[in-house]
Amino acid sequence: MDLEDPKQDRLDVLIIGAGVSGIGAAYHLQKNHPGKSYAILESRSDLGGTWDLFRYPGIRSDSDLYTFGYAFKPWTDEKAIADGPAIKAYINETAVENGIDRKIRYGHKVQRAEWSSDESMWTLTVELAGTGETFEMKARWIFAATGYYRYDQGYMPHFDGLADYAGQVIHPQHWPEDIDFANKRVVIIGSGATAVTLLPELAREAEHVTMLQRSPTYILPVPEKDRLGLALRRWIGDMRAYRLIRRKNILRQKFVYQFSQRFPKAARAFIRRVNRKELEGSGCDVDVHFNPTYDPWDQRLCAVPNGDLYQSIRNGSASVVTDRIDTFTESGLRLESGQDLEADIVITATGLNVQLFGGIEVTIDGEEFDAPSTVAYKGMMLSDVPNLVFAVGYTNSSWTLKIDLVCEYFCRLLGHMDSIGADTAVARITDPEMERIPLLDFPAGYVLRALDSLPRQGTREPWYLAQNYAKDARFLREGEVADEYMEFRRNERKSQTKEEVAV
Incomplete structure (x- = not known):
């Protein structure tokens, strides 16, 4: 999907968000699966995500750019703790060097994402900035690189007077x-x-x-x-x-x-x-x-x-x-x-409002998505939600360390599905009695305010968020893709039936 075809009917992957996570996802996808079609939808007028939104004086990273930067692109600025404009320039340079900039659709806000098991496909309702026009796009996979907070509204407590x-x-x-x-x-x-x-x-x-x-x-x-x-x-x-x-x-x-x-x-x-x-x-x-x-x-x-x-x-x-x-x-x-x-x-400077998937309305076969009833799988998918990966980084280390691992695993998952002819991948909880705990064990105010609206995590792998890069690197790079919790299906289009795919 290139600039001349902004409304291509069906894509293999639709990446939502052109920040550090979305650009990283695009790099890994086109490197490992050059034959797959993809696009990046960005609601703002430029790339960068957080680093485009925040313009206050001194805006900077709170992690060094040797670890916040992408594993595949060296950080060459003199400062290891960099300001916002330098980080945005780095993201932009990454996009241009790899032709990713040609895949970005600015001013495209996803309002709704509807999964159909009959089609094994997401249908997304997209609004164009300025005109308010809406149209539909279809994609086999969604990669939600939307961050974790509301872009249009920060947290403002009530103040008397x-x-x-x-x-x-x-x-x-x-x-x-x-x-x-x-x-x-x-x-x-x-x-x-x-x-x-x-x-x-x-x-x-x-x-x-x-x-x-x-x-x-x-x-x-x-x-x-x-x-x-x-x-x-x-x-x-x-x-x-x-x-x-x-x-x-x-x-x-x-x-x-x-x-x-x-x-x-x-x-x-x-x-x-x-x-x-x-x-x-x-x-x-x-x-x-x-x-x-x-x-x-x-x-x-x-x-x-x-x-x-x-x-x-x-x-x-x-x-x-x-x-x-x-x-x-x-x-x-x-x-x-x-x-x-x-x-x-x-x-x-009173904080953020946490928001899942950028506020996109999600339905699964006509049923409204209920985040608190789901459990995070490997910190990148949700139970009973097919063909959707989300990118959330570490709370105790550099954000992008986790994003790189998620992107690598996602590409492994796509490769395995291709090898067995599967159209759908969905994580299933096999033990309904498994204890469920808050997704983030992190008592910051913005997290505590949102806990009841977020997915949960379990108490054991692959449902537990380790917040440990070394452990995640082994787990996501070397662990089995086709584990006992991941269900793969092939959509037999001629007979309109679905079969379990042997793994």
């Missing part, structure tokens, strides 16, 4: 152009990655920036550049250096996570020592503002490149307040402690 506030309120998900922070008092509500990123950037221009948090987050400084990686590139070339540093950083991520889980007191003590050293002489009370109630890596750590957040606090251009909001006032916020924070601009 907000209507009385005379200043400007901004949500980072919808950042206005050409806003001037010079000589302005700014309050950032939140303590996650977005707030931690915004603070040092705005502090360079604003009169003062206050990060107002209900509770602290674990924060650690990281070097913006990987000196070893830069040196190795000069000695052995980009790709070989990339592979070595990627392995090194994967092992480091694994060590930090497992150490934190096994020895939480030691990990907490180490982080506290680092924070005390970074904020020495600043007047900032580390025991109050950098002392989370949970253990390290129960939620994701926030990385600050070269300690930029600490620098802003040390030089007095920024501060941290730990308290709860009582109400907005005309000139700012009143806290439950009685303290008033004057603010010309308030930024609500």
